[in-house]
Amino acid sequence: MAKLLLLFVALLFQLQLSLQQECSASSLCPIGCCSSAGFCGFGPDFCGTGCQSGCDRKADCNPGTWNSTKWSKSEKCPLNVCCSKYGFCGTTEEFCQGNPVKRPSCSVDSVPITRVIGYYEAWSTTNRPCYGMLPEQIPYGYYTDVIFSFATIDPNSFEIKAGDSKTADYMQRISAIKLIQPDIRIWIAVGGWAFNDPGPTQTTFSDIAASSANTKKFIDSLVQLMNKYGFDGIDIDWEYPVAEDRSGRGTDYKNFVTFQKALYDRMKGGGLKKQVSLTLPASYWYLQHFDIVNLEKYVDWFNIMSYDMHGSWDIDNKWTGPFVNSHSNMTEIQQALDLLWRNNIKPAKVTFGMAFYSRSFALTSSSCNTPGCGISSGGNAGKCSGTTGVLLHAEIQDEIAARKLTPTLHREAAVKSVSWGDQWVSFDDAATWRLKANIIRGQCIPGVMVWAMSQDDKDGTNIKALTSSVGRKQMAVPNFTIKQPVRDLPQPVKTCRWSGCYSGCPDGFKAVQRDGHKEAMLSTENCLADGMSVFCCPSDQDLPVCTWRGHRNSGACQPGCNSGEVSVGSLRVGCSSRHQSACCTNVGSTSSYGMCKWVGEAPTCNKGCPSDFPNKIVSTNTADGGEQPCVSGNKHYCCQNPTPADFTNCEWVKKGNPAKFPDKDFICEDVCGSDRIKVATEVTNPYSGTNSGCFGGAWAYCCKPPVALVPRGDDDPYGGVQNKEFQTLLEDYMQNPTCPATVLFIDPGDMFTGAANQKRSLELEAAEHRVLYGRAKDCKLDHYIRLTQYAALMLTAAANVLKQFSVVWNDIFAGHYDTELEADNLRTYFNRHPDILDPHSLINYVLLNPLRAGPGIRQNQRTEEMFCHYVGTRRKRDVQLRSSSTAVELASRHVWWMEAGNNGQPSMAVILEGILNGDLSPHYARWQWIDGARRTGPMLEMAYWIGPNAGQPSGSQYDRYRDTHTLNHGEPDRWVVFHFHINADFNSYPYLWETNGHTYIGVQSIQVFHAHESTGPTNGGAWRVQGNSNADARTQRDGFVCPEDELWYIGTDEGLPSGSDQLQRNLRQWAQNLFNEGYLSSESIALIMRDLTFYNNGEINVQDSSNADFMSYWAPNPRYQQSMYTINWVRRYDTFILSPTEPPPQSPTRKRNQEEKEIRSVGERIGGEGKW
Structure with missing residues (x-):
């Protein structure tokens, strides 16, 4: 990759040297003015006195040595890039001469990625046969923002809109992810590269930005759209202002800022609080026309398209040349980031673009397959991308797996590449995304975006890798668990306690440090075998400050705590009289101790509880274990009113659980369980008042804090x-x-x-x-x-x-x-x-x-069992059928192949019955080619006229085959149309099968719909029927699709099992008729195939037709000398009849409606009311 950068620098250097070429009054300089000495250049020495030719030419910038502004187009370069001594703008050392850009700098660990944005292509399921994404398939927990791409803008009204009904449908459905990930933001994007292509919208952005009235129309409609579909933000993707090759105008530079300010102010005002982002190119050529300094004020962030740095367009570019390079080369992307840093753009307002696709190339020589090698064209189109020079990452991984390729890492460029044959492609994965992420986080960028999330595979391989690479984790799954019956659940105890002699702090607690000392608060009172008790407090709360007070070197200890402290224990160690007090600051975890105190002092302990501490909790000889024992009477633990809840459920305990000395019953352990608080000790048996029971240690008085109730x-x-x-x-x-x-x-x-x-x-x-x-x-x-x-x-x-x-x-x-x-x-x-x-x-x-849905699904399952064959072994497989409608051009409908309702909609069994008894007659058949969507390959369209004589109007006696429940009295149905889809991928879907001396055609899906009108010849093709021309009548379209690894071979002799219903019997007979009559047979498919061989019976020899393939759309059939994708035909007496009966004329109602529409159109054009 580095040598390509050197090559580019060399080309720039040569450009500047070219200014020294010789010239004359008759020989113009290729660049610059011709000086009196016959040399080319810019500035006063070349374009001033004595200039021979090209004297009005100006440099890009003033290097600072020219004392007039007339020698350059501008004093400074766009985007604050450097001006060379020759008057050219650039960013390399030749231009900047020791003045490098100052990049923002952060430690990688200090900059978490807080934004992960995915662009969603609304067309991914309609324009690609695979690796698309439905709105409901957006993966949970990875993206923080989803940008729906794209809405469009009416170039006349300047109102934003969906563009088509499928886009509107997906706009409504895209927010489904919010049901389970409520904090995700859903945006709408408008624009895109194609929006500024030659066509009706090529100047729409310029027109809007140039007029405050047009800006208002756009923003008003945007607010309505965002409110309707619940969008949280708007992403403006203008590609590109000012640029002449993108239909831009010079006034766009300033107008864009004015437009963006109006948009931003509206989105942030009036209670909307919507987000605003702006897409930026990573190319200086286009970015120079963005006033990014002023635009920054009116965006929440920029989304920089840091990909597409290279592609097949390089082949004819004299600056880059036809050489292999990666479209996501980080060394060049860094130069794009530097353009932002030169203008002091805040890193927090930058979102770095990643790609889930790549640009591929065809090499001029397969032996030279490294960056810098020659290329002749874009690489082969992907099976799913369908575009020359483009492969989705998922497709690249498929190639790597299938061909057992070993990728090469280009660490400096932060990409990987693979090649096979004459094909070369680079790509990103977890390793290269991590390299890129570390670079951008080191420059303080907190966000990444992806074009496009909808190019990922069904397992989310790319987004999982990217999420891991940028240091994020998938969000935890929401808690949708079923509630258990309401019950009392234990809650963590929040009061400090002593651990007991033979264990450490319980879970959720930590030892409290003795103030001013390195050791913890410890006590050995009543502990045997070197036991030691630790004072422990909840680790999730503020710890108290604790210490021992009262020690005197004389041994005459003086117990007691300071103001603001509470006593939590006692200790006789070091005291010949009285004791030391364990004192802690009064905080939440020690507050219960502060509400109680020990009353009575040895040797004579005869005091009762005072009036301010009236509630006696327990009486004992040694209090909490470390005080001098009473000679007479007992000490009492007295509490305020009400008694702290922690000390209301208490009992005397002799042994710990588990016991330290389980086989020595005479030893008492002075220990409470981890869920209890010890408040007192007693050496004698507290229940009998005798000395029996403890010949070592002491009993413990243990209190169990109350259990908090779950609301x-x-x-x-x-x-x-x-x-x-x-x-x-x-x-x-x-x-x-x-x-x-x-x-x-x-x-x-x-x-x-x-x-x-x-x-x-x-x-x-x-x-x-x-x-x-x-x-x-x-x-x-x-x-x-x-x-x-x-x-x-x-x-x-x-x-x-x-x-x-x-x-x-x-x-x-x-x-x-x-x-x-x-x-x-x-x-x-x-x-x-x-x-x-x-x-x-x-x-x-x-x-x-x-x-009816349940019975309908079961019927379809039975039907599929009978007719769909597993293409690997041609055996039937017990799988489920899917009823569905066409994958490309058909309108919406309800499923009636499964079961018909009682509302004037014929069932499929009835339709097939009409075909078999002659009530529905073949009007025409025609091969079509279908690209994209969910399948690519030929489709046979077969239209049956409702009536026994094709093209002749039929009466109400045939209404049983029509959908009679139309809305607003629409036109009656005149055709029932079937589409038979064939997948052109023979390796995966062998659409020809030889068996029992015949060759059958395998179809993956069949669709059926009603139609009312026909279209005239279009694109060189014959007339066709259509089902969606009349909005008042429904065009019911349905069918079924075999599972992805199965096909229905039309006409095979299916032995129906017992219990088969009328639909299945009719379907079998109809399929056999289609084969026998030649509509779906060797003769039919041969119309659009080449390089076939045949048996003597006229059927295709599949084994000897290994090189066979489908003809291109315009390729003429050798027999008929015309494209069979454009011709209608029927079969009669084993013969093809081309251009059969023309469609009947439009109905009077339809004709009148069309005339009224034309009159209205004329009226609108001349500004009148269009009356008739």
Whole structure:
């Protein structure tokens, strides 16, 4: 890595030397002015008197030796970087000449990382086939902040918005993590690199910042958005102001500060108290256009993108050149940090960027694979990233494991790298993140951020490594445990006590030092065998100051404590008369002693308790063990009123527990248990008053402090605030189970995680539920949303986190409806397809269809057993089916492949029956190619016309195949459309299978939906039907997906077991027809494949087609001389009929609506009302 830095410095040096090139009046300098002597340079000597050409050119800065401002664009360099003697700005020694930057300095251990921020890509589940993250899958306990990326801005109204319905859906769901991690902050980010790409929004930031009115429109809409979705902060990601290559304007520099001030003031005022951050580039080229000194005043912190230092764009860059280097090279990132330090930016306002992805390269020679070697292009696209020159860290680890690679550590750059073949990529892991973390903590930076948390694997490998590397720990799991029955629980004793002769201080206590001495407060009174008692006090409280008082060298001791002290014991050692007193300051742990005192003095002990200490606790001959014994009478331990609670439950004890001398009953041990306080001793038997019982030692009077009662709550068996709320929400739902479907019209969402939604209102199971419970009137949308957030987390969070939520769910909900809906069963069902099934939509399906969800899931399980094959051995496997909807382009819908409700929605069994009896006729089939989402590969779209004659209107007698329960009298359904998805990864999903003399096509998923309208030819392709053009009618789309390691080979002869139902029988017959008629057969898939070989019967020879692959989108089929991804066809008499019957014309209602829309559009353009 170091030689690349030297190369860059050399290039800069050559640039400055180039100023000495020869020139003339007719030969311009490449840079600078041509002097009278014919040399190139800047300043008065070159551009002043005698200048021959280029005389109006100016240097970047004034090195301080030019006495006029006319020779340079600016007196100083941007960002306070150094100006060389030639008038160029830079940061290396050639520019700064012994004037290095002053970096902040801290000891690493003194700077804990207090911010760990994760950017969440809203598109990770729709644009990537793997390594995406649902909102409910955000790992618990690692991040302090999550930034949802991105909202967009309307370039005309300047209002911030979600952009599409899937983003809006995820905005609502992203806050689910707060249910179990309440202190996490959820932000919204706006902008991003693509936002300033050529297009409608390329100047939107500039337009907003240039106008106070536009700024107000943006901020007003932002407040509304933040209040709607509960966002805690706003992150501005303007990439980039001023820069011409990013559609910037010169006025952006000042306008940005004005805009940021208005934003900051609004976020901090009016009771909002929202956070504000700003994204900064790590490139001087772009950062120079940020007035960071003034912007710092109006942010809580900057998020610096300390990655993407290198990439495939270097190939054509004359300054960096086509050479291998890491995109997170710390030596270059340090230069970016130095730009902040040159401007005295506070380290506390800096958040350092880490990446969960890397930039990869294709080497010009596989034999040269170290930094500085040549590159020809970006590296091969990752299976999940889908982008040339980009690999996610999870993908890199997959390559390392599969190829058994050994990474190389580049310690100075704080990165690792691997190479294989002509591929090279660097990456970060726990070791390199630790190196980086130590550097930034040494410069007092307390925060890190990640692009992007949603690129992590399902185990959170990257965030776990990063958390450990920066010295943090995962937060402890919240206490959601079920409360035990209320009972009295012992509490730690808070009063000091003597340890007893044969043991040390009990747990939670420590020995008290004797004031002014090195030893502790000790006593040997009544101790045998070198025993010694220590005075102990609670270690979690302030310790008292203690000492022995009263000793006299004459032996005539004078007991007693000073003012502010209490007596806690006595000692006869060193006293010929009377005793010494153990005195301690009166603090909380000694206060009980201060409320009592010994009354009576040897030799004649005949005094009673005084009136101010009226309560006698115990009477004894030697008091607390160290006083002179009485010749007559007893001493009394007298206490104030009320008696201290510590001294109300007491008894005489002869032996310790365990006993020091268990086999010598005549020895008394003068010891209490660790949970008791000794207040008195007695040599004679305190119960009989005789000398029998102790021929060594003494009895101990031991008091047991009271047990504090745990405050009683209600009788709720479910513990925790969140668990209580979940219980309440479920109980409310059970009172009105029809509410979500019939009152709130909840959209159940898309069962596939990758689908792009268009939200609609649905009404499900209304009739059946009205009979059971009546129509609900008092339900609330926010309650239902919160309920589904809890329940979705129950499926996705670690089992130990929300285990108690499962108890609530099973007891209140599943126990009432169906054991199939118990939490463990649903979790297993979800985990069978973790990368495809959407947990939020699954919960919606269950709650919207509580009576049918259980039977529906069981039916799907049986169906999958019959039709899905394990691709490793082609044998069936007992696994669970997942019902779901399309992964890419389909609108939201409810699950009716499983079971249909009684509200005008046909079941799948009915649809298949219509196909088999000819009521639904094939209108067209067409291959499509699907990229991204949760699968990549071809998809066969097959549209059935509702009616026996394709394209000819059909009457109400076919309504049984339509969804007749439309809203607002929308257009009737005219098609039922199926999508058959094939995964193009043959190694993992062998989509061709030879058996019994035939070759079958394996599909991973099938989706089905209703459609009402068609689209004209687009992108060179033929017309297609669509299901979401009419917002007033529902387009029900569903299907099922085999588990990730299974496929359904269409047309194989499935022997149905006894007990199979109508759906399974119809499904089998339909699949065999699709194969026999050539829709899903060798002839069909050959339309879009190349390099195939065939048997004599026309079926694909899989073994001899090892080089076969799918054609690109525009590649012509050799037989038909056109792309088969753009052509509609049907099969008739074993022949492909291309461009079959055109769609019927739009319905009169639809046509009129379109005309009215066009008239309205014209009216808006001319400023009129658009009347018609």
